[in-house]
Amino acid sequence: MRVGVLGAGFAGAMHAHSALGLDDVQVVAVAALPLDHAAALAKECGARVATAEEICAAPDVDLVVVATPTHLHAEYAIAAAKSGKHVFCEKPIARTREQAEAMVRACDAAGVTLAVGHVVRYFPEYQRAKQLLDDGTLGRPAIATLVRGNFSVGSAREWYLDPAKSGGVVLDLMLHDLDTVRWWFGEPSRVYARRFTGSAGLEYALATIRYDDRPIVHIEASWAEHSGFRTGFELRGDRGMLVHDSRAASPLTVQSPAGPSGPAMMATPTLSESPYRRQLRDLFARIRRGERPRVDGHEGLRSLALGLAVIESADSGAVIEWKAPA
Amino acid sequence: MSRRLRVGLISCAHVHALGLANTLQALEHVEFTGIHDEEPARGNAAATEHGARWHETLDGLLAASEAVVIASTNVDHRRYTEAAATMGVHVLSEKPLATTLADGRAMIDACRRAGVQLGVAFPVRSSPAVVALKEAIAGGTLGRMRAVRATNPGQYPGRWFGDKHLAGGGAVMDHTVHAADAIRWLAGDEFARVHAELGSFIYGLAVEDCGVLTCDLVGGAFASIDCSWSRPRTFPTWGGVTLHVVGEKATVDVDVFRQTLTHYDDTAGYTRLLGWGDDLTARMVGDFVDAILAGRDVPISGDDGLRALEVAIAAYRSAETKRPVAIADIRA
Numbered sequence: 001m002r003v004g005v006l007g008a009g010f011a012g013a014m015h016a017h018s019a020l021g022l023d024d025v026q027v028v029a030v031a032a033l034p035l036d037h038a039a040a041l042a043k044e045c046g047a048r049v050a051t052a053e054e055i056c057a058a059p060d061v062d063l064v065v066v067a068t069p070t071h072l073h074a075e076y077a078i079a080a081a082k083s084g085k086h087v088f089c090e091k092p093i094a095r096t097r098e099q100a101e102a103m104v105r106a107c108d109a110a111g112v113t114l115a116v117g118h119v120v121r122y123f124p125e126y127q128r129a130k131q132l133l134d135d136g137t138l139g140r141p142a143i144a145t146l147v148r149g150n151f152s153v154g155s156a157r158e159w160y161l162d163p164a165k166s167g168g169v170v171l172d173l174m175l176h177d178l179d180t181v182r183w184w185f186g187e188p189s190r191v192y193a194r195r196f197t198g199s200a201g202l203e204y205a206l207a208t209i210r211y212d213d214r215p216i217v218h219i220e221a222s223w224a225e226h227s228g229f230r231t232g233f234e235l236r237g238d239r240g241m242l243v244h245d246s247r248a249a250s251p252l253t254v255q256s257p258a259g260p261s262g263p264a265m266m267a268t269p270t271l272s273e274s275p276y277r278r279q280l281r282d283l284f285a286r287i288r289r290g291e292r293p294r295v296d297g298h299e300g301l302r303s304l305a306l307g308l309a310v311i312e313s314a315d316s317g318a319v320i321e322w323k324a325p326a
Numbered sequence: 327m328s329r330r331l332r333v334g335l336i337s338c339a340h341v342h343a344l345g346l347a348n349t350l351q352a353l354e355h356v357e358f359t360g361i362h363d364e365e366p367a368r369g370n371a372a373a374t375e376h377g378a379r380w381h382e383t384l385d386g387l388l389a390a391s392e393a394v395v396i397a398s399t400n401v402d403h404r405r406y407t408e409a410a411a412t413m414g415v416h417v418l419s420e421k422p423l424a425t426t427l428a429d430g431r432a433m434i435d436a437c438r439r440a441g442v443q444l445g446v447a448f449p450v451r452s453s454p455a456v457v458a459l460k461e462a463i464a465g466g467t468l469g470r471m472r473a474v475r476a477t478n479p480g481q482y483p484g485r486w487f488g489d490k491h492l493a494g495g496g497a498v499m500d501h502t503v504h505a506a507d508a509i510r511w512l513a514g515d516e517f518a519r520v521h522a523e524l525g526s527f528i529y530g531l532a533v534e535d536c537g538v539l540t541c542d543l544v545g546g547a548f549a550s551i552d553c554s555w556s557r558p559r560t561f562p563t564w565g566g567v568t569l570h571v572v573g574e575k576a577t578v579d580v581d582v583f584r585q586t587l588t589h590y591d592d593t594a595g596y597t598r599l600l601g602w603g604d605d606l607t608a609r610m611v612g613d614f615v616d617a618i619l620a621g622r623d624v625p626i627s628g629d630d631g632l633r634a635l636e637v638a639i640a641a642y643r644s645a646e647t648k649r650p651v652a653i654a655d656i657r658a
Binding site: 140142143145190192193194196198199202204206208210213214215216218220222224225226234236238240241317318319 | 470472475477521523524525527528537542548552554556576577650
């Protein structure tokens with residue numbers, strides 16, 4: 001599998017590094033805007049620097065990783081599909097529903113795989129919860145709370161702060177948990193949400209997602225978590241409850257006179273293989289076997305649409321009845 | 327201030343009653359005048375256990391008291407409050423203030439007419455962590471307060487707490503009001519709109535055991551409240567109260583009952599969290615008593631209780647209509 005990577009930011013670097021460790025996978029080209037931002041990542045991967053347009057058309061690329069700002073996903077995914085390349089797209093699949101639908105059509109027409117990077121489905125704590133739901137250990141789900149926070153990423157990458165480009169904290173952060181509850185519980189029936197945008201990239205949203213009978217789901221997404229990234233959930237069924245808190249789950253912490261996290265004095269791996277690498281390993285194996293990806297374009301579109309419903313509710317103040325796209 | 331206030335306890339129906347009896351016995355500024363209970367056997371046993379006087383009649387207890395703490399079922403708050411007011415006795419009522427807005431208003435009116443004070447038991451305001459947050463907000467540390475995610479989950483208390491008539495509802499009646507009062511107090515603002523999703527999913531009750539409220543405040547901030555009886559029987563403590571407060575300049579987490587020892591008990595066969603933080607009930611009752619002794623307004627008034635009750639009542643209306651409900655509309 002020869003991979004071209006579009007974007008050399010957080011997601012592009014994560015996927016490129018994850019792909020590097022897999023057998024029979026090479027990263028052959030990296031693009032960024034401006035182009036020289038791709039140089040360091042390309043060097044680490046032993047890849048060439050090329051424009052996104054060149055990579056989408058390059059004969060030596062089998063799969064294109066789309067890790068550009070969200071509003072550009074559709075343009076490049078469609079170009080890659082038209083050249084017969086498989087597409088792995090960072091979440092959200094696109095900024096708008098129309099863009100996502102166009103991507104799905106283009107990839108279906110070209111007969112290529114479209115996969116969306118809802119990586120939480122590869123995090124073992126979320127997988128274990130899914131298993132305990134499915135095997136009945138927790139009983140029927142009653143109420144679930146999922147939280148996800150980070151410091152404001154906008155100060156580092158300003159496109160996040162433009163809602164027309166990123167969709168803000170709902171499409172960037174809450175989308176992980178919206179996809180997770182669809183994966184855990186199926187399609188909900190209605191949505192109610194609130195959000196605010198503050199100064200200096202602050203953004204915060206709360207959503208309540210109701211299923212026809214049960215459960216009730218409450219989700220928090222925060223770009224006001226100034227101490228850094230964290231995730232958590234509480235999942236109550238009528239036979240028991242699961243609690244996850246990422247802040248209480250680190251098997252290795254480092255402190256030094258330079259401060260609580262100090263400089264990067266040592267690697268702090270928490271799993272032998274990261275969920276990002278598991279995600280790509282699974283995707284490449286499925287492509288080789290001719291199977292559909294775990295999260296295909298239709299599935300990515302449905303999670304995006306749920307995110308857009310959250311935004312619609314927060315902006316209008318109304319309860320939004322949910323009907324999943326086909 | 328050496329004078330002691332003569333305070334009695336009405337009813338032991340509430341799960342907090344025995345804790346309140348302990349508090350009345352222990353407080354320096356209180357002379358515990360005894361207990362009356364509509365269930366004589368229960369009240370008599372509690373009086374014996376606490377070395378307090380048993381009053382066969384309500385009037386007997388009221389005649390001996392300058393103030394009473396009411397720990398009855400929620401539906402009985404009104405009749406006990408009206409009886410106390412008639413006798414010129416101040417009232418500290420367990421929460422929620424009442425089961426209906428009409429009852430709550432009647433309690434406030436009765437006390438006002440009689441010239442006695444009405445207080446409501448919201449011990450969260452007595453938490454040093456919550457007080458520190460209040461001061462930080464007032465001092466500008468957080469900047470403008472934009473959002474709160476509050477939780478007050480607990481184990482199902484049993485008894486009459488799942489009885490719609492006696493309690494006025496389920497988890498919403500039991501647990502919304504603590505968080506609603508804390509949010510109002512911290513924000514210095516009032517609730518404008520409430521949305522709620524409720525369900526009876528865990529214990530097979532006729533009332534809700536799960537609920538999430540989303541509320542707008544008049545000044546533009548928003549807040550959610552998880553009031554669910556979601557803590558399993560095997561949970562190591564009764565529940566808790568948390569506040570995640572997002573301001574323009576800082577984000578603050580309060581976990582009111584975080585100060586615990588973890589007790590792995592081989593004899594009992596389970597694990598328990600043993601709280602070692604301040605006794606919030608003692609601080610709350612103490613502040614009520616001291617205000618009355620000093621002739622000041624009590625710190626948490628009947629109006630405060632009514633404002634918090636409005637949020638719970640609005641939540642029920644929202645769950646029925648599947649729409650957000652304006653507080654102004656439920657007052658009408």
